[in-house]
Amino acid sequence: MNSFKVQYTIDGEDFSVAGEASRKLKKVLQSLGVDPQIIRKATVAMYEGEINMVIHADGGVIDAEITPEKIHLFLRDKGPGIPDIALAMTEGFSTASDNVRELGFGAGMGLPNMEKYTDYMNIITEIGVGTTIEMIVNTSLS
Amino acid sequence: MDKIIHSVTLDTDKCKGCTNCIKMCPTQAIRVRKNKAKIIKELCIDCGECIRVCPYHAKKAVTDSFDMINNYKYKIALPAPAFYGQFDKATKIESILHALIKAGFDDVFEVAYAAQLITKRTKELIASGELETPIINSACPAVVNLISTKYPSLLNNVIPLISPMNLAAIMARKIAEEKTPYKGGEIGIFFITPCAAKATCTKYPLGLPESVIDGAFSFKDMYLKVVPHLNDKECEQDLSKAGFKGVCWANCGGEVVSLELDNYIAVDGIHNVIHVLEEIENDKLSDVEYVEALACTGGCVGGPLAVENNFVAQTRVKKMAKTARGNGEAPEFDMDLVWQTPIKIRKQRNLDDDMFVAMEKLAKIDEIYDRLPKLDCGSCGSPSCRALAEDIVRGYSKESDCIIKFKEKIALFANEMLDGSDNVE
Ligand SMILES: Nc1ncnc2c1ncn2[C@@H]1O[C@H](COP(=O)(O)OP(=O)(O)OP(=O)(O)O)[C@@H](O)[C@H]1O
Ligand code: SF4
Ligand code: SF4
Ligand SMILES: [Mg+2]
Numbered sequence: 001m002n003s004f005k006v007q008y009t010i011d012g013e014d015f016s017v018a019g020e021a022s023r024k025l026k027k028v029l030q031s032l033g034v035d036p037q038i039i040r041k042a043t044v045a046m047y048e049g050e051i052n053m054v055i056h057a058d059g060g061v062i063d064a065e066i067t068p069e070k071i072h073l074f075l076r077d078k079g080p081g082i083p084d085i086a087l088a089m090t091e092g093f094s095t096a097s098d099n100v101r102e103l104g105f106g107a108g109m110g111l112p113n114m115e116k117y118t119d120y121m122n123i124i125t126e127i128g129v130g131t132t133i134e135m136i137v138n139t140s141l142s
Numbered sequence: 143m144d145k146i147i148h149s150v151t152l153d154t155d156k157c158k159g160c161t162n163c164i165k166m167c168p169t170q171a172i173r174v175r176k177n178k179a180k181i182i183k184e185l186c187i188d189c190g191e192c193i194r195v196c197p198y199h200a201k202k203a204v205t206d207s208f209d210m211i212n213n214y215k216y217k218i219a220l221p222a223p224a225f226y227g228q229f230d231k232a233t234k235i236e237s238i239l240h241a242l243i244k245a246g247f248d249d250v251f252e253v254a255y256a257a258q259l260i261t262k263r264t265k266e267l268i269a270s271g272e273l274e275t276p277i278i279n280s281a282c283p284a285v286v287n288l289i290s291t292k293y294p295s296l297l298n299n300v301i302p303l304i305s306p307m308n309l310a311a312i313m314a315r316k317i318a319e320e321k322t323p324y325k326g327g328e329i330g331i332f333f334i335t336p337c338a339a340k341a342t343c344t345k346y347p348l349g350l351p352e353s354v355i356d357g358a359f360s361f362k363d364m365y366l367k368v369v370p371h372l373n374d375k376e377c378e379q380d381l382s383k384a385g386f387k388g389v390c391w392a393n394c395g396g397e398v399v400s401l402e403l404d405n406y407i408a409v410d411g412i413h414n415v416i417h418v419l420e421e422i423e424n425d426k427l428s429d430v431e432y433v434e435a436l437a438c439t440g441g442c443v444g445g446p447l448a449v450e451n452n453f454v455a456q457t458r459v460k461k462m463a464k465t466a467r468g469n470g471e472a473p474e475f476d477m478d479l480v481w482q483t484p485i486k487i488r489k490q491r492n493l494d495d496d497m498f499v500a501m502e503k504l505a506k507i508d509e510i511y512d513r514l515p516k517l518d519c520g521s522c523g524s525p526s527c528r529a530l531a532e533d534i535v536r537g538y539s540k541e542s543d544c545i546i547k548f549k550e551k552i553a554l555f556a557n558e559m560l561d562g563s564d565n566v567e
Contacts (some may be wrong), residue, residue: 004501019424031507031532032500033492040295040423047424068497104426113425 012059214330336445
């Protein structure tokens with residue numbers, strides 16, 4: 001075995017379970033012996049992506065592949081797509097509804113944090129079709 | 143590897159193997175094997191949840207026997223502020239301190255008084271902006287253990303100051319050496335502890351190279367020794383020095399009250415603390431300045447070795463804090479209170495040091511888990527089906543430990559027998 005692959009289905013209906021997939025990934029990384037600071041980076045990035053899939057895109061699928069060198073995450077949804085990626089990446093930009101804001105989301109910090117905590121991030125999106133976000137966190141400490 | 147030390151242990155004779163404790167343990171540190179509970183020491187954070195939940199009182203905290211005070215010529219008691227809330231017959235701190243003297247000590251030094259200096263230094267640290275926010279308190283060793291075991295990325299958020307208990311011990315010893323003819327080993331310093339976590343810290347203090355306390359007696363043990371001597375009227379001596387700001391440390395939220403902070407969270411109960419630490423790890427609380435996290439409901443008044451109902455004790459301590467004699471100012475004491483030794487991350491329990499082997503094992507766990515009934519009933523002695531799958535791969539359990547699996551097997555076997563007899567006819 002030269003990598004470990006795991007898939008998580010993200011339910012778009014249920015807020016209360018949002019965050020469960022990143023919690024599971026954290027356990028996986030811990031049992032593989034990944035450094036705690038790296039685990040934190042990868043799980044925060046995935047957590048933000050996971051929440052976005054629930055809030056903005058009605059759920060989706062997350063694939064994670066772990067090797068001794070890196071943690072590779074693919075987040076795919078069939079949501080509305082992101083019209084302007086640069087704008088969405090701006091700190092504080094959010095289209096979250098008031099309902100969602102009341103739950104403590106919608107600060108417009110998710111995507112910027114995902115970029116901050118990962119070593120590579122790429123967004124492919126098409127209006128009406130969906131969004132795929134690829135993220136890589138290197139596991140070496142340097 | 144560093145030794146892992148904890149004070150919560152099992153009385154094997156009393157343990158019935160009922161599995162009540164395994165599900166309550168916040169770090170899944172308990173297994174039942176051969177009808178007896180076992181604590182995995184690398185995972186135990188000394189929170190005492192299992193002491194509370196065991197119906198047979200088989201889980202206990204190792205504390206010292208009171209007789210040991212006789213080995214010392216000058217004996218000083220260090221009561222934790224939560225001790226003040228344990229007695230329905232005492233409304234004054236002074237009468238409890240007097241009763242301690244009558245119970246056999248030569249002097250008392252209030253941990254609450256030392257806490258006032260910790261409050262001052264904590265304020266200075268917060269103002270310096272050196273710590274990562276939200277800053278997390280370090281007064282509850284069970285919480286610090288939890289962080290170093292499960293949330294090591296948050297260790298930089300923890301206040302790196304020695305505990306009020308250890309400061310009290312150091313101050314008490316210095317004062318005793320100045321005002322009495324006794325020196326070194328002639329002076330015995332004894333902490334009166336609400337919990338196992340602090341009992342461990344009397345032997346292996348957080349942030350200090352070696353112990354500064356000679357023994358730890360539980361609230362329960364000291365309760366019986368103190369009660370006969372309580373007398374609210376007859377306490378002319380001036381033993382009590384602590385003020386409101388020190389005494390209120392007994393309750394959850396007391397530390398932030400004495401720190402006079404606005405932007406804080408005060409959270410109690412180990413399962414709630416876990417929830418908050420997860421939020422911090424996910425960067426969800428970066429706008430909060432300070433988190434006071436205590437493992438026990440209500441704070442130390444709800445410690446696993448406490449006698450009084452924690453809600454009753456909370457109200458009582460609040461009243462006592464208001465009438466406390468001291469002015470609450472920090473005592474003068476010239477000492478750097480910053481940890482001399484850093485808190486170490488506990489070795490994470492990975493499946494194997496070789497990541498490829500760990501991956502194979504992880505895949506095996508998933509495979510076994512798929513076959514298990516997912517009832518999380520705990521009858522196998524592991525806290526959940528997932529934990530059993532992991533225990534099997536680690537070599538501690540077998541799939542037939544699962545009662546449901548075992549029943550299936552028997553049923554299959556019985557059917558085969560019946561089929562066999564059909565054939566004979
Ligand atoms: N998967 C997605 N599909 C569609 N739109 C998205 C998706 N992820 C993000 N967006 C858009 O990008 C915006 C910014 O996302 P970001 O995660 O930074 O902030 P937020 O989710 O609104 O708030 P926060 O993450 O701070 O709770 C969102 O408000 C939304 O309009
Ligand atoms: S003291 Fe806490 S961590 Fe240790 S075994 Fe008991 S419940 Fe688990
Ligand atoms: S809250 Fe207080 S009594 Fe409870 S474990 Fe922590 S220090 Fe001990
Ligand atoms: Mg977001």
